[in-house]
Amino acid sequence: MQYACRKLNHSRGLGLLEVLAAVAILSLAAASAFGVFTEATAWNRDASLRTQAIFFASGIIEELKARPDQVRVVPETPVEELGLELERPPGVQALVRMEEFGEGPDLYLVRVTVRWSDDDWRKGEVLAAVIWGSNR
Amino acid sequence: MTTGEKARFWRRSYGVRTGDGGYTLLELLAVLAIVGMVMVSLASILISAQRAYVRIDDYAEIQENARVGLEMIIRDIKGCRAVVSAGTGSLSLTGGDGSSVRYHVSSGTLYRTAKGTSNPVANSVICFTATREGPELLEVTLSAGSGEFDYRLTTRAKRMSE
Numbered sequence: 001m002q003y004a005c006r007k008l009n010h011s012r013g014l015g016l017l018e019v020l021a022a023v024a025i026l027s028l029a030a031a032s033a034f035g036v037f038t039e040a041t042a043w044n045r046d047a048s049l050r051t052q053a054i055f056f057a058s059g060i061i062e063e064l065k066a067r068p069d070q071v072r073v074v075p076e077t078p079v080e081e082l083g084l085e086l087e088r089p090p091g092v093q094a095l096v097r098m099e100e101f102g103e104g105p106d107l108y109l110v111r112v113t114v115r116w117s118d119d120d121w122r123k124g125e126v127l128a129a130v131i132w133g134s135n136r
Numbered sequence: 137m138t139t140g141e142k143a144r145f146w147r148r149s150y151g152v153r154t155g156d157g158g159y160t161l162l163e164l165l166a167v168l169a170i171v172g173m174v175m176v177s178l179a180s181i182l183i184s185a186q187r188a189y190v191r192i193d194d195y196a197e198i199q200e201n202a203r204v205g206l207e208m209i210i211r212d213i214k215g216c217r218a219v220v221s222a223g224t225g226s227l228s229l230t231g232g233d234g235s236s237v238r239y240h241v242s243s244g245t246l247y248r249t250a251k252g253t254s255n256p257v258a259n260s261v262i263c264f265t266a267t268r269e270g271p272e273l274l275e276v277t278l279s280a281g282s283g284e285f286d287y288r289l290t291t292r293a294k295r296m297s298e
Contacts, residue, residue, distance in 0.1 A: 016163060016166070019167065020170060023174050024174075027177070027178055030178055030181070031181050034181050034185040037185035037186075037188040038184075038185070040189070044192050044196060044199075052288070052290075055206065055291040056291065059275075059290065059291035062273065063294075066269070066272055066273035066292075066294040067270070067273075085269065086290070
């Protein structure tokens, strides 16, 4: 079997084992490249959670605009503890922080931080708005 | 046949390549079989990748339409003069210029009707509801998807006061 393997002999071309090794390596590379498509499912899920989280955050801000009695100085607090009614999408967490804004009377800076991944703390978005309180 | 001739015959006919005689039929068949198996498994990976691509592309389109549709509804609510009616499957507003703006779902598609023309805004809609949460505040839920997934967006929008 010395012809078929081991050593590349230029006058004889490639042996069976070399061809097999080449095909195996090529198929491994091709299979891992196709993995990108299946990975797309995870990206899609992440993107849809992100959108849900952002709509949730903007909903919180809109609700606070409509309910100025709820606008007050609050340290970073989970949204469930604030007495807002907007339903939280599953898998999304939101923290709300309100502080006085500028010199103006009863103006508040509202900062909503949403997260949608337990594994990756960097996956988050912050939405901020300046809202009137109820004593205007 | 002498012993040497016999050995040469067997070597020629089955298996082992000798001298400069090229490949034997058996070697060629073995290579074809192995390459064939590799190709079949590669093809099945390719097909499943293609299916995943098509499915994700469909998902992305449905989600994009739902997202853009909800943004449009929110903009209409923020800029409207009055909310005429809000309920499951439909929402009627009086626009900033006094004309009527209406959203309704018909056979899975969300339409926006304004100034006499009706345009599709989102497809594959599972449910669309608008609920009054206060005098100026509406909660809007738009859920889109197929049998396999349900993409549900909920938010609130406040009509801007003059």
